[in-house]
Amino acid sequence: MAEYKKITIYDVAKECGVSRQTVSRVLNNRPDVADETRSRVKEVIRLLNYQPSAIAQSLSRNKSFVFGVVTAGLKYIGPSRTLSGITTKAEEIGYGLLLKELSSFTFNDIDPLLHWFISHHVDGIIWATPEIEDNHNWIDVLLPIVEIPIIFITMAQRTDVSIVAFDNFLGAKIATEHLIDLGKKHIGHISGPLDWWEARQRKLGWEAAISDAGLHTTEKMWAEGNWSSKSGKKAFLKLLDNYPLIDSVFVGNDQMALSVLHAAYENGIEIPSQLSVVGFDGIPESEFYCPPLTTVFQNQFLLGKVAVQELLRIVDDHQHNEVSENKTITLTPELLIRKSTIKF
Amino acid sequence: MAEYKKITIYDVAKECGVSRQTVSRVLNNRPDVADETRSRVKEVIRLLNYQPSAIAQSLSRNKSFVFGVVTAGLKYIGPSRTLSGITTKAEEIGYGLLLKELSSFTFNDIDPLLHWFISHHVDGIIWATPEIEDNHNWIDVLLPIVEIPIIFITMAQRTDVSIVAFDNFLGAKIATEHLIDLGKKHIGHISGPLDWWEARQRKLGWEAAISDAGLHTTEKMWAEGNWSSKSGKKAFLKLLDNYPLIDSVFVGNDQMALSVLHAAYENGIEIPSQLSVVGFDGIPESEFYCPPLTTVFQNQFLLGKVAVQELLRIVDDHQHNEVSENKTITLTPELLIRKSTIKF
C-alpha cells in the first residue's frame, strides 16, 4: 500500500543505482535517458510511491504552478461562485491556489499581502474583489514595481492592467429596455451602494435606457440600498412615497428585489400587474420567489474560469519574456424573463 | 519605495557585513544577537525591503505555516460560509491556505489529492466536505498511513479522527418540538437526500421529537428532496397528497422551505394558520421569505473558525511529538422563530 513517508529523489536514485539527475530527468520527461533506465526508474518510483516535493521544485525551478487568489465577502454567493470557477479552471490546468480573503471589501493594507504571495513564489495573482471607493488606489503605487502578473476581476476598465468583468451597464440597460418594451412609463430603480463600481454601472444603464426611450430620470425615481434585503425594503418604501406613479422597478440585485416583492405583497400591490420587478445577478433562489423574479443573470462561475484562463496566458507570455498586452475581457449578462414582469 | 525584486538573505548579510546566519537569527528573533548588530540588520532589511522566501523556509524548517483545505460545492452558501470562517481564523493565527475544491461531493480519488498536499508540505489539512454515501471510506484505508494531521468538518462521529460538526439531530429535534409546543398534531417532514449524513440526522431528530411526544411517524408523513428549491416543491406536493391532515412541516433546509411557502401560496394554503413551516440553516434571505421563515440556524462561519483553531492545536501537539486525542467538537444550532410558525 501507498506510504506517505518522506521519500526523496535520493532514495529513488539509490534504489535504482543511478544518480539523482537521472531520476530528475525521468520525472521531467527529458529525452536524454536510455529507455531501459527510464522504465527501471519509473518502476522504482511507483514501488516507493515517490512524490517529488513541489516546494523544492518551486525553489530550484523558480516556478511554483500556484496562483494567489484574493477574494472578499465569501459569505455572499457572488464571490464564492467566482471562486468556484477559479478553483475549477485552476484544477483543469494543473495549478494550485493560495487563498486570501480580505477582512472587508475596502481592506487597504495591500503591501504585506503582495509580499506574502511573492514570498510564496506564486506565478500570478487573481484579484477578485469588487472595486469600491478608492480601494484599488494601491494599483497606481504598487503595481509598477510588482513583477508578478495580476489579473483583476470586476473593475472599471483601464489600460494599464488586465481585467475580466461583466458588462454591468449593458445588463442594466437590457433589463430596463425590457420594462420599456412592456409599455412601462414609470420605471424606478433601487441601486446598490454607489461607492461600488458595479452599482454605478447599473444605475447608468438604467438611465441610458430610459433616456434612449425619450423619457428621463429624476432624483425621485430611484433610491439607494446596500445590496441587503433589508435595505431593499427600505429603499422601496421610500420610492413608493416619492414616486407614487411607479409602475415598475429595476432593482440592483436579487436580494433587494426579494424584499421588494415581499413589501409589495404586504402593501397589497400586485405583481406584475401593478408593479413589474426586475432583479440582477440571477441567483438560483430567484426562480422561487413569489412570484418568480425576472433578472439579469451574470455567470460568475464562468467569470472565475475566464480569469484563470487569461492569467495563464499572461504568465506563459511572461515566462517567455514576451510582454503581453493588458486586455479587458468583457462578458455579457443575460436577461431571464419570469413572472415578476410577465403574466404567463 | 518598496521594491519587489528578489532580495535574498545573502544580499542583506553582505550589505551589513555579517554572515547570513546572523541575519537569519534576527529574522527569527533569536536572542543570541548583539543589540547593535540586530538593529543594524533590521535597518538594512527595511531599507532593502527584504522578505524572506517562505518556500525556502518551509524547505529547511520542514514546516510551512500553510494548511490545506478541501471543500466542495462552493456555489452553495453553506460551504462558502464555512470557508470564510476558515480563511478568517487562518489569517488570525498567521497561516496560509492551499485550496482544493472537489469537482463533486462524492469525488473519490483522494490519494493524488493527499499527495499533492504533502508535496506542498502543508502542516495540516481541513476536510470540509459533507459525508455522503461512502465518500469518506478512504479514511479507513489512507488515514493510518498519512502523517499529516487532518480535521474533518461535518461528519458522523467516530473515534479515530478529529471532527467539528453541528448537532443536526438536536437542531431537528428542537425544530419539531417547537411545532409540537404550538399544538401541532400532524407534523410532516421534507428531508434532504438521505445519502447525506446531515439529512439522516435531521430526519432522526424529527422522528425522535415526535416519538418523545407520544406520537409516531409513518412513511406517508415525509418525503425526500435533494436540498434544491425545485425538489422541495415536488416533495411538498407529494406530502399534500399522501398526508392531507398535515398541519405543519419541518423542512430539511431553507431553500426547500422557500418553495414550500411558494407552493402553499399557489394552493391557497395560509401560513402559519393552516400550515406552519420550519426550515434549517438560517440563511439570511430566510428572514425575507413571505412569510419570514422560522428556521434552525447553524453558524457555519463559526464552524470554519473552530476547525482551524482545533487543527492548530493538533498540529502544535504533533510538532511537540505529543499524541493528541481525537476529539469530536459538537456545536449547537439555534432556533430562530419567525412568522411562518407564529402570528405576531
Added chain:
DNA sequence: TTGAAAGCGCTAACAA
C-alpha cells in the same frame, strides 16, 4: 546517455 558540481534561499548544528 549519464554523472559531478553548483545553486535555489533558508536554517540547524556545531565551532570559535
Added chain:
DNA sequence: TTGTTAGCGCTTTCAA
C-alpha cells in the same frame, strides 16, 4: 555573540 559547515529536495549547468 558570531561564523562555518551541512543540509532541506530538487534542477541546471557542464563534463565525461
